[in-house]
Amino acid sequence: MEIHQELTLEKRIRAELYGYDGTMGIYIDDLKGTVIAMNQQELYETASCCKMFILAALFHKIEKGGAALTDMLTLSPAYVINGSGVLSALELGSRLSVANTASLMIIVSDNIATNMLIDYLGLDYINGVIEELGLRHSRLHNPIDFEKYAKLGTTTPADYASLWVRMAKRELISQRASEEMLAICRKQQYHSMLTGKFPCYYMDEDNYGAAENQLLWVASKSGSMNACRNDGGIIHTPYGEYVIVLLNKAFSDISYHNDHPAYTYGSAVSRLVLDQYLALCGHL
Numbered sequence: 001m002e003i004h005q006e007l008t009l010e011k012r013i014r015a016e017l018y019g020y021d022g023t024m025g026i027y028i029d030d031l032k033g034t035v036i037a038m039n040q041q042e043l044y045e046t047a048s049c050c051k052m053f054i055l056a057a058l059f060h061k062i063e064k065g066g067a068a069l070t071d072m073l074t075l076s077p078a079y080v081i082n083g084s085g086v087l088s089a090l091e092l093g094s095r096l097s098v099a100n101t102a103s104l105m106i107i108v109s110d111n112i113a114t115n116m117l118i119d120y121l122g123l124d125y126i127n128g129v130i131e132e133l134g135l136r137h138s139r140l141h142n143p144i145d146f147e148k149y150a151k152l153g154t155t156t157p158a159d160y161a162s163l164w165v166r167m168a169k170r171e172l173i174s175q176r177a178s179e180e181m182l183a184i185c186r187k188q189q190y191h192s193m194l195t196g197k198f199p200c201y202y203m204d205e206d207n208y209g210a211a212e213n214q215l216l217w218v219a220s221k222s223g224s225m226n227a228c229r230n231d232g233g234i235i236h237t238p239y240g241e242y243v244i245v246l247l248n249k250a251f252s253d254i255s256y257h258n259d260h261p262a263y264t265y266g267s268a269v270s271r272l273v274l275d276q277y278l279a280l281c282g283h284l
Helices: 009-016 047-063 098-107 111-121 123-132 157-168 175-185 261-279
Strands: 023-029 035-038 072-074 095-097 153-155 217-220 223-225 228-237 240-249
Touching: 009 035, 009 261, 023 157, 023 261, 035 157, 047 098, 047 111, 047 123, 047 153, 047 157, 047 175, 047 223, 047 228, 072 098, 072 111, 095 098, 098 111, 098 175, 111 123, 153 157, 157 175, 157 228, 157 240, 175 217, 175 228, 228 261, 240 261
Parallel strands: none
Antiparallel strands: 023 035, 023 240, 072 095, 217 228, 223 228, 228 240
């Protein structure tokens, strides 16, 4: 008698990654008790994913009364660095609220805004919040300065997913803080690793009216450096939400382009997860 093995989602993911020349760390949680994890305790460079730790530390300090979204920050030469963002186009001396600085840090991954908030909060304070959140393998090592520092941050798929699971449950810092951070992360513009193979129709608010009527939306924060290509966040569907984190290292192609293998394989994995979640009406 022929015996058929169950072709689980994990087995299909491993088959999808068979030809990938890098190492992908995966953590997927359907928030209903099912977790799929691979290389989940390995250390990865965060790149700009560390900006979520900074955002969490900001709202932690606001909850404690030591900071306010209305505080004003000044764009000074000390914060200027190359890389992603728009603040490099502004005049030095420009003033921005903490709220706008945090939004730019997440939405367009602005490196200058990131350095402004690191200085505003303090590196030790940020790492203290990371430790308080129980992210034992995560740390922000340095401000962003590619000429001085080779490392920015360190995390694991399990640690980074923990941040998003708490946000999805509205338990990251507080319910109010979680909702405010979620609103910012929903506007994040760089999530092709998660959504590159999603059906565009279901993510287009023009088909349904207001943005809250979109069948699918994502709240996420990605990050890329020579050593890594990462993404992670919350995927909202008509059947609920799930968390997915995909961290990549040890690949041979260090160039930056849309067809990088980490994006190609990552988006394929993400589509497998979406199809499974929708087919099982909100379960993995």
